[in-house]
Amino acid sequence: MKAALMYGPNDIRVEEIDKPVCPEDGLLINVRAVGLCGSDIRNLTTDSRKGKYPHVYGHEVVGQVTEIGPKVEGYAIGDKLYVYPVGHCGRCEACRSGHSEMCQYGDDYTGRMGGFTDYYVVTGQQLSRDSVFKLNPGQDEIAATLAEPLSSVYACQDNIDVRFGDTVVVIGAGPIGCFHVQLARMRGATKIAMVELNEKRLEMAQRFGADLYINSSKEDPVEAIRKWTNGRGADKVISATPVTATQNQAIYMTKNNGITVWFGGVAKGKLAEIDSNYVHYHGLWIYGHFGANSIQVEQSFHLALSDAFQADKFITHVLPLSEINKGIHLTKTGEAIKVVLIPNEELNKDLLSRKVKEE
Known part of the structure; x- marks a missing residue:
């Protein structure tokens, strides 16, 4: 499969890597769309991992289930999911007081492989927390990438x-x-x-x-x-x-x-x-201000997909993952408001064929 690998500051290469294995207690999803976030750009253009490269970033992930671990229930092949990057534990003092954005045991999503790739692993821990939301049939996968920011x-x-x-x-x-x-x-x-x-x-x-x-x-x-x-x-x-x-x-x-x-x-x-x-x-x-609590995360997911929010006004560019460097340039120069990347170009060509109208 293809992935956008960071080899160092401003050194991002789209290359072939091994497809990840679906965990027994998790899912494997085909990444349908992934937003290019300002924090991703900051990480990709600085020595964000202190020389620990190559690494795959990307945390505004929407995908479709392709494999299900034997210990997982409640999901089916073909389900479309939005995956919030941080899973809140729900048990620490911050979570119990309604401030799960400050969870003491939240997932370190920048440490694991991100979504700038064809396939993404949804872990058992993510499924057991408050990270995964199902899209209804017909809901806009590209718009759903806005739910995280x-x-x-x-x-x-x-x-x-x-x-x-x-x-x-x-x-x-x-x-x-x-x-x-x-x-x-x-x-x-x-x-x-x-x-x-x-x-x-x-x-x-x-x-x-x-x-x-x-x-x-x-x-x-x-x-x-x-x-x-x-x-x-x-x-x-x-x-x-x-x-x-x-x-x-x-x-x-x-x-x-x-x-x-x-x-x-x-x-x-x-x-x-x-x-x-x-x-x-x-x-x-x-x-x-930083982050969002569990309820606010869910409310934002529904808002991003609502007609009232008008997601297309924000998404000015939909690009294949192979053009990630172009997306970074467009964002940094101010030529784009929001760039969404489409990995797995053959499998997801229906999304790439969409034209976003610029006003």
């Missing part, structure tokens, strides 16, 4: 209670930022602004209907948001970029007693310079 966005806005009347600012027009704009609108936010320094990304993001788009390479975004809100600031400001500078900007865009969200993870060791006196005297709430 959407889950964290859904959880964030659920936790900070984005609602009718809110003014929301989203910093970053990558896939996550676009999810935030779309979901904030669905939750009833009254005014939404998006801030981005890449003009291509900003132009593409206009399909999601924010009320204001700010190019931060051309104007001061803090000043622009202050002016837009008559000096008040926004109720909720979400920094969805991997840089500390926007985390700091988000603070000054937030109204008194408002919520600043640090959503995007930054490089390890990078520290944000924070005017703690400003935070103190303006009564700001700073919320660091």
